[in-house]
Amino acid sequence: MKVNEIISLLDAEVLCGDAFETEIGSAFGSDMMSDVLAYVNEQGLLLTGLCNPQVVRTAEMMDISCICFVRGKKPDESVVALAAEKNIMLIATKRCMYSACGELYKAGLEGN
Amino acid sequence: MEDCIKLHYVVDGQDFVSCGRASEDVKRTLKSLGISSQVIRKVAIAMYEGEVNMVIHADGGIADVGIYADRIEIVLSDKGKGIADIEKAMQEGYSTATEEIRELGFGAGMGLPNMKKYTDDMTIESELNVGTTITMRVNIV
Incomplete structure (x- = not known):
């Protein structure tokens, strides 16, 4: 599934990046970065409600190319700048974790 | 003497925002x-977990990385409070992290097990109220 499609399914706002055509093979949803580091096997999309810089650093370590913030949360400018520097795309949706994941799963984006 | 590239980092325990910079630098160097x-990913994850651990549990520490022809060695040492029960700390889900740390997205009790999972060898030496040294090796295959 392309990032473009994810943005439209979640009615998401783009915070930084322009990798709209990047193909995302799988997604993982968690507010615990420890779990992201433990369970993510494939590069893809991370959905999270956590907004601190460690979300971007975790994504960087895991080669995750796109982060979607859920529940209407948005990180501050320094986090957006860090992601831009790392070439990680950031998007934000008002949907809660459960429905955001459900929407993507229903459209064919599988879990890790 | 065996050829080796050595990297040395001081991990600041007061600075959660920049936590992970050492791991990022190692990742960049390896690249x-x-x-x-695959090797870079293993090293990056194991070292980042270790870096986070030093910041949230031990008020920072020192990271030394040696890049050899056939392996990467990472030594993380801190002067923190030590690990009381290493066997327990190696169990998935066991954590002594505070609620404050969990709010930052860490302390799920996956750090040490994860470091072991991503490395080919890991040893922990720890003494209460003295500190902890973790040595990890990732083979280059």
């Missing part, structure tokens, strides 16, 4: 050396 992405 520039043309090391395979």
Whole structure:
């Protein structure tokens, strides 16, 4: 599934990046970065409600190319700048974790 | 003597925002050396977990990385409070992290097990109220 499609399914706002055509093979949803580091096997999309810089650093370590913030949360400018520097795309949706994941799963984006 | 590239980092325990910079630098260095992405991923994850641990549990520490032709060695040492029960700390889900740390997205009790999972060898030496040294090796295959 392309990032473009994810943005439209979640009615998401783009915070930084322009990798709209990047193909995302799988997604993982968690507010615990420890779990992201433990369970993510494939590069893809991370959905999270956590907004601190460690979300971007975790994504960087895991080669995750796109982060979607859920529940209407948005990180501050320094986090957006860090992601831009790392070439990680950031998007934000008002949907809660459960429905955001459900929407993507229903459209064919599988879990890790 | 065996050829080796040595990297040395001081991990600031007061600075959660920049936590992970050492791991990022190692990742970048390995990439520039043309090391395979699987090996880089293992090193990056194991070292980042260790870096986070030093910041949230031990008020920072020192990270030394040695890049050899056949392996990467990471030594993380701190002067923190030590690990009371290493066997327990190696169990998935066991954590002594505070609620404050969990709010930052860490302390799920996956750090040490994860470091073991991503490395080919890991040893922990720890003494209460003296500190902890973790040595990890990732083979370059």
